[in-house]
Amino acid sequence: xxxxxxxxxxxxxxxxxxxxxxxxxxxxxxxxxxxxxxxxxxxxxxxxxxxxxxxxxxxxxxxxxxxxxxxxxxxxxxxxxxxxxxxxxxxxxxxxxxxxxxxxxxxxxxxxxxxxxxxxxxxxxxxxxxxxxxxxxxxxxxxxxxxxxxxxxxxxxxxxxxxxxxxxxxxxxxxxxxxxxxxxxxxxxxxxxxxxxxxxxxxxxxxxxxxxxxxxxxxxxxxxxxxxxxxxxxxxxxxxxxxxxxxxxxxxxxxxxxxxxxxxxxxxxxxxxxxxxxxxxxxxxxxxxxxxxxxxxxxxxxxxxxxxxxxxxxxxxxxxxxxxxxxxxxxxxxxxxxxxxxxxxxxxxxxxxxxxxxxxxxxxxxxxxxxxxxxxxxxxxxxxxxxxxxx
Ligand SMILES: [Fe+2]
Numbered sequence: 001x002x003x004x005x006x007x008x009x010x011x012x013x014x015x016x017x018x019x020x021x022x023x024x025x026x027x028x029x030x031x032x033x034x035x036x037x038x039x040x041x042x043x044x045x046x047x048x049x050x051x052x053x054x055x056x057x058x059x060x061x062x063x064x065x066x067x068x069x070x071x072x073x074x075x076x077x078x079x080x081x082x083x084x085x086x087x088x089x090x091x092x093x094x095x096x097x098x099x100x101x102x103x104x105x106x107x108x109x110x111x112x113x114x115x116x117x118x119x120x121x122x123x124x125x126x127x128x129x130x131x132x133x134x135x136x137x138x139x140x141x142x143x144x145x146x147x148x149x150x151x152x153x154x155x156x157x158x159x160x161x162x163x164x165x166x167x168x169x170x171x172x173x174x175x176x177x178x179x180x181x182x183x184x185x186x187x188x189x190x191x192x193x194x195x196x197x198x199x200x201x202x203x204x205x206x207x208x209x210x211x212x213x214x215x216x217x218x219x220x221x222x223x224x225x226x227x228x229x230x231x232x233x234x235x236x237x238x239x240x241x242x243x244x245x246x247x248x249x250x251x252x253x254x255x256x257x258x259x260x261x262x263x264x265x266x267x268x269x270x271x272x273x274x275x276x277x278x279x280x281x282x283x284x285x286x287x288x289x290x291x292x293x294x295x296x297x298x299x300x301x302x303x304x305x306x307x308x309x310x311x312x313x314x315x316x317x318x319x320x321x322x323x324x325x326x327x328x329x330x331x332x333x334x335x336x337x338x339x340x341x342x343x344x345x346x347x348x349x350x351x352x353x354x355x356x357x358x359x360x361x362x363x364x365x366x367x368x369x370x371x372x373x374x375x376x377x378x379x380x381x382x383x384x385x386x387x388x389x390x391x
Contacts, residue, residue: 005206005223006216007270010144012170015259017251020048020134020174024055027089030130033058036087038078038102039094040066043136046180052093052134061085066094069158070101071151072115078105079115089130092168093177095189096140096149099133103148103166106131116154121218121369124165133168136177138244138257139189139292141196141265143171158285162218167269173262175255183245187341188292190241190257194337195295196264197233198303198317200226200271202310203373219272219373226271229263231320236260237337238321245341274373275364276302279383282363287350296338297347301386303331309376347391357387 014022027035035056039049044064053060063081067074082090082105092102106128108115118124133143142148146167152159178186206221220226240256247253279302280294287294303314311327318330321337339345352360361383365371371378 002207002209002211004211005220007220007223007225008146008164008167009266010168010171013262014170014172015262017174017176017255019172020052020177021055023052023091023132023134023172024057026132026170026172027056027058027091030089032088032130034085034087035060035089035091036082036085037062038066038090038092038098038105039064040098043094048093048136048177052091061087066098066101068097069151070097071153072104073153074101075104075108075115075150079108082106082109089132091132091134093134093136095135095137096142099135099140099142099168100148100150102131102133103128103142103168104150104161107148107161107163107166115150116152118161119152119159121162122215123161124163126165128165130170131168132170132172134172134174134177135258135261137181137185137189138178138254138261139192141193141261141268143168143173144262144265145269147269158281164216171262173258175251175258178254178258179249179251181248183248184342186248186257187241187245187343188290189261190237190244190292190341191296191299191338191343192292193233193257193261193264194237194241194334195276195299196268196273197230197237197260198299198334199273199276200264200267201230201234201317202303202306202313202375203272203274204375206271209372218369220270221373222271226267229267230271233260233263233267234317234320236263238333241337242340272370272373274370275305275378275383275386278364278367278370279360279386281367282360283347283350283352286356286360287352289344289350293343293350296343297345297350298386298390299338300331300335301389303334304389305382305386306375347387352391354391357384357391360387
C-alpha cells in the first residue's frame, strides 16, 4: 500500500485588502526590468491595469484583450507579443481565463512547444518563469492551482494542461478587486470553489492510488493537508457566499470568498476533483452554461452517490456549512446555497433533454483521470443515474 503523499503550493501568498498596492514590492523581489501584464477590457476600463502598471518600476506592456474563453489561437498571439517584449516577469490580473491564458503563454514560450502539445499531464519540461497571479473573482483557484484550461482551436473543445510548472510563483489576493464582480459571476465562481473543496474532501484516499514511478501523480487523492484546506474553504463558503452575492460591497464577505477560492484551489490541485467536474465538462460545452452552473447542478447528486462510502465525511460537511452534522442536511444545504444565490438547480433549466443524458454520461466516463479519483468504483450507468437525478 502507498504510504507517501505530496503537497504543493505557491512560494508566496500576499493576501488582504490593499495588497495590490504592494505589487511593485513583489515584482522587485524578482529584480524585473520588464513586466508583461495579462488582463481584459473590463479591468482596463475599471482603471485596474493602469494602477497596476504605475506600481511597477521598469517597463510594462499591458495585454488587455483577454476574453472569457481564450483559445490556443489566442495563446499563439500572446506568444508572439511575449517574444517581442521579452518580459522578466508576467502578471495576470482577472478571473481564471486571464490567469490560464498567461500560464499557457509562459509555458509555450519557455518550452518552445505549440500550445496544443501542452495539454494533458506533465507536458511542460521546465520552469515557465516568474508568474504572479492576481484574481479578481473568487472561484477557479487558478491562482493556487497547477492547471490551465483553454479552448483547443483545433477541435473547438476545452482542454486542460496539468503540471506543477503551472502553479504561479506568487498569488496576490486583494479582495477589494472583487467588489465590482457582478452577483451572477460571484455566485457561479463561488459554487465552483465549493465544488473544488467538497470533491477534494470526498476523493479517494491517497493510499488507494498507485504511486507513479516518474514522480508525483497529477492528483494525489485525499490526504490530511488537503482536508485542512477543504474544510476551511467549505466553512468560508457557508459563511460568506450568500452575503457576497447579495451585498457586493461587503469586503468581509469578499475576503472570505477570496480565501475560500484560494484554499479550494490548493485542495483540488493537490487531492483532485472527481465526478462533479467530469459531469460538468460535457454539460458546460453542450449547453454553453458556465463551469459553476454545471458543477452546481450535479454536486448534490454526486454527494448522494458517494454517500454509502462517505457518510461520515458528508455529515461533517453539514457541520462545516453551519447546519447539523448530517449527510441529509449537508446535501440539502448545498442545494439551498445554489438556489439562494440564484443558480439553476436542474439540467432541464439549462436546455438539456432526457435523450441527451446517455451521451453526457459516456463523455464524463471517458475522463479516466477523474473517474479514478471517485471514492467508489463508478460505472457509466452510475453517472447516468446521477444525471437523471439532476434532470
Ligand atoms: Fe472547477
